[in-house]
Amino acid sequence: MSPEFSEQTKKAIAEIVARYPKKEAALLPVLHAAQREFGYISRATEKSVAGLLEISPAKVHEVVTFYTMYNRQPVGRYHVQICSNLSCSLLGAGSLIDHLSEKLGIQPGETTPDQKFTFSLVQCLGACEQAPCMMVNFEYFGNLDTPKIDEILDNLE
Amino acid sequence: MEDKAISHFFKQDGAHTLAFYLNQNGYEQAKKALKELTPEDLLNQVKAANLRGRGGAGFPAGVKWGFVPQGGDKPKYLCVNADEGEPGTFKDRYIMTYAPHRLLEGIIISCFCVGINTAYIYIRGEYENVAQRLETAIDEARAQGFLGKNILDSGFDLEVYVHRGAGAYICGEETALLESLEGKRGNPRLKPPFPASIGLFQCPTVINNVETIANIPLILHHGPEWFCNQGLPKDGGTRLFGVSGPVKKPGVYELPVGASLKDLIFTHAGGMQDGKTLKAVIPGGMSAPILKPDEIDITLDGDSLMEAKSMLGSGAVIVIDEDASMLEVLRIVAEFYSHESCGQCTPCRVGNPWIRKTVKRMAEGKGRRGDIENIRRVANNILGKTLCPLGDAAALPILALTEKFKEELETSLSD
Ligand SMILES: Cc1cc2nc3c(=O)[nH]c(=O)nc-3n(C[C@H](O)[C@H](O)[C@H](O)COP(=O)(O)O)c2cc1C
Ligand code: SF4
Ligand code: FES
Numbered sequence: 001m002s003p004e005f006s007e008q009t010k011k012a013i014a015e016i017v018a019r020y021p022k023k024e025a026a027l028l029p030v031l032h033a034a035q036r037e038f039g040y041i042s043r044a045t046e047k048s049v050a051g052l053l054e055i056s057p058a059k060v061h062e063v064v065t066f067y068t069m070y071n072r073q074p075v076g077r078y079h080v081q082i083c084s085n086l087s088c089s090l091l092g093a094g095s096l097i098d099h100l101s102e103k104l105g106i107q108p109g110e111t112t113p114d115q116k117f118t119f120s121l122v123q124c125l126g127a128c129e130q131a132p133c134m135m136v137n138f139e140y141f142g143n144l145d146t147p148k149i150d151e152i153l154d155n156l157e
Numbered sequence: 158m159e160d161k162a163i164s165h166f167f168k169q170d171g172a173h174t175l176a177f178y179l180n181q182n183g184y185e186q187a188k189k190a191l192k193e194l195t196p197e198d199l200l201n202q203v204k205a206a207n208l209r210g211r212g213g214a215g216f217p218a219g220v221k222w223g224f225v226p227q228g229g230d231k232p233k234y235l236c237v238n239a240d241e242g243e244p245g246t247f248k249d250r251y252i253m254t255y256a257p258h259r260l261l262e263g264i265i266i267s268c269f270c271v272g273i274n275t276a277y278i279y280i281r282g283e284y285e286n287v288a289q290r291l292e293t294a295i296d297e298a299r300a301q302g303f304l305g306k307n308i309l310d311s312g313f314d315l316e317v318y319v320h321r322g323a324g325a326y327i328c329g330e331e332t333a334l335l336e337s338l339e340g341k342r343g344n345p346r347l348k349p350p351f352p353a354s355i356g357l358f359q360c361p362t363v364i365n366n367v368e369t370i371a372n373i374p375l376i377l378h379h380g381p382e383w384f385c386n387q388g389l390p391k392d393g394g395t396r397l398f399g400v401s402g403p404v405k406k407p408g409v410y411e412l413p414v415g416a417s418l419k420d421l422i423f424t425h426a427g428g429m430q431d432g433k434t435l436k437a438v439i440p441g442g443m444s445a446p447i448l449k450p451d452e453i454d455i456t457l458d459g460d461s462l463m464e465a466k467s468m469l470g471s472g473a474v475i476v477i478d479e480d481a482s483m484l485e486v487l488r489i490v491a492e493f494y495s496h497e498s499c500g501q502c503t504p505c506r507v508g509n510p511w512i513r514k515t516v517k518r519m520a521e522g523k524g525r526r527g528d529i530e531n532i533r534r535v536a537n538n539i540l541g542k543t544l545c546p547l548g549d550a551a552a553l554p555i556l557a558l559t560e561k562f563k564e565e566l567e568t569s570l571s572d
Contacts (some may be wrong), residue, residue: 027340
C-alpha cells in the first residue's frame with residue numbers, strides 16, 4: 001500500500017514543485033519532505049513520489065540510493081551521527097565512537113531494540129572547529145567528550 | 158556599510174536579521190547597482206577587483222560571468238554553491254548563519270549583472286538549520302521588496318530558492334551540483350560544454366561559492382582598487398580561513414589573500430595545544446597535498462601554494478600533531494574518497510576502494526613490503542585519468558602522504 005501524505009506535506013510539496021521549471025527537479029526536496037513525514041523512504045514511498053513528480057519509480061530509487069541522507073529503513077527517534085573524518089579524529093573521535101557503541105549497545109549502522117537510537121558514522125559535518133562533533137537529528141553538538149555525550153543522550157526523552 | 162570585512166557580522170547577536178543588516182546600511186549596494194549602474198559597469202568592477210573563486214578552483218569570478226552569452230531567449234541561472242563538503246571546511250556556514258542578507262545582497266547584484274532572474278542556493282543537506290535561516294532571510298528580503306517582482310521599482314525580477322542536498326560530497330563539484338539540482342544522481346558532466354553556456358536545465362548558468370558572492374557588495378561599496386589592495390594585485394580581497402585540529406583556538410579567521418600560513422596557525426589560531434607539537438598541515442581542505450613543518454613558512458594564495466605542490470582550495474587548514482599516526486591520516490583520506498567516488502570512471506571507482514582496502518590491511522598490522530609502492534602506483538593511475546577533479550583530489554594527497562611520510566608508514570609493514 002502506498003503511504004498517504006498528510007495535507008500539510010502535500011501543500012509543502014506543491015510549493016516546492018513550483019520553484020523549478022521541471023517537476024523532476026523537486027525530487028531531492030520532496031524526498032526530504034517524505035522522510036520528515038514517514039521517517040524513512042520505503043519502496044512504496046518511492047512509488048508515491050514517482051507518481052507525484054511523473055517520473056519512473058526506478059529513477060527515484062536510483063536517487064534514493066545515491067545520497068546518504070535518505071534512510072531506507074526506519075531509524076530510531078534519535079539519529080546520532082558522529083563525524084569520523086580527520087579533524088574530529090585528531091581530537092579523539094575514535095574513542096568517542098567506541099564509547100557511543102558501548103553506551104547504546106549497538107554498532108554503527110544499527111538501531112537500539114527500543115527504536116530510540118540509531119547510531120551512524122558520517123563524513124565531515126562542516127563543523128570541524130568544534131571537533132569532535134556529532135549531529136542528533138538536525139541539531140549539532142561540538143567539543144564533545146565522554147561526559148558531554150552522556151549528558152546529551154541522558155537528557156533525551 | 159561601515160564594515161570592510163566579510164566576518165564583520167560573525168558571532169554578533171541578531172546579525173542575521175534584516176533589521177540589523179539595514180542598520181549597517183545593508184542593501185545600499187544593491188540599490189546602487191539596480192538604480193545607478195549598468196550590468197556592464199558592474200562586470201567591469203568585478204573584473205577589475207580580481208576576485209577569485211573561494212570554492213576551490215580559484216577562477217576569476219568576473220571572467221566567468223563574462224563567458225555567459227547575452228541575449229538569447231533561454232532563461233539564465235545562478236547556482237550558489239553552499240555544499241561545503243570538503244573536509245576541514247566550515248566557513249560558508251558562518252556567512253550563511255551570521256550574514257545571510259549579505260549573501261542575498263551579493264546574489265541580487267550578481268544576477269542583475271549577468272541578467273539572471275532565478276537563483277538557487279544549493280546547500281548541503283546536513284545544514285538544515287542554516288537552510289531555515291536562509292529561508293527566513295529570503296522571506297524578510299522579499300517582504301521589503303528586495304526580492305520578487307520589480308525589485309525597488311527597477312523593473313528587475315529575481316527569485317531566490319534554497320535547495321538542500323542529501324549527503325554526497327561529489328555534489329559540490331559544479332556539474333554534479335547541476336545534475337543534483339535537476340533531481341538526479343550527482344554524476345559530474347563531461348566538460349565542455351561549460352555551464353556558462355549549457356548548465357542548469359540546459360540553460361546558461363553561473364556557479365559560484367557562497368564566499369565569492371558575499372564579497373560582491375564589498376567590492377561595490379569600496380571599489381575594485383580597494384579590494385585589490387586588500388589582497389594581492391592578481392588575487393584581491395581577504396579569505397576566510399578555517400583552522401581545525403589540535404590548536405588552541407580553532408575557528409574561522411579572515412585574513413588578506415597572501416597572509417602567512419605560519420601566522421595563521423601560530424598567532425591567530427593560538428598555536429598548538431599545550432603538550433602538542435606540529436607534525437604536518439593540510440592547507441586547503443582534504444584534497445590539498447600535505448605540508449611538513451618546514452614547508453609552512455608560505456603565503457596563503459593560490460600561486461604560492463601551487464609552487465609548494467599543494468593548493469589553497471577552500472582555505473581549510475587542518476593542523477596535525479606528532480601524536481597522530483600518518484597511517485591513520487592516510488586511512489581516513491582513502492576511506493573518504495573511496496566512499497565519495499560517484500563511480501562513473503573506472504580508475505576512481507576501482508582505484509580508491511583498492512587503496513582503502515590496502516591501507517586498512519596495513520592498519521591491522523598486516524602490511525606487506527611493496528604496499529606503499531603499490532598504493533602510489535594505483536594513485537598515479539587515477540591522476541589525470543578521470544572525468545572530474547575528484548580523481549586528482551584523491552590521488553594528490555595520497556601521493557604526498559606516501560612520499561613525505563614514507564618512513565613512518567613503512568614501520569607498519571611486516572617484512
Ligand atoms: C569533488 C569536488 C567538490 C567540490 N566541493 C565544493 C563545495 O563544497 N563548495 C564549493 O563552493 N565548491 C566546491 N567545488 C568547486 C566547484 O566545482 C566550483 O569550482 C566552485 O563552486 C565555483 O565557484 P567559485 O568560482 O566561486 O569558487 C568542488 C569541486 C570538486 C571537484
Ligand atoms: S573522477 Fe570519480 S567522482 Fe569524478 S566522475 Fe569519475 S568516478 Fe565520479
Ligand atoms: S572533520 Fe568532523 S566536522 Fe569536519
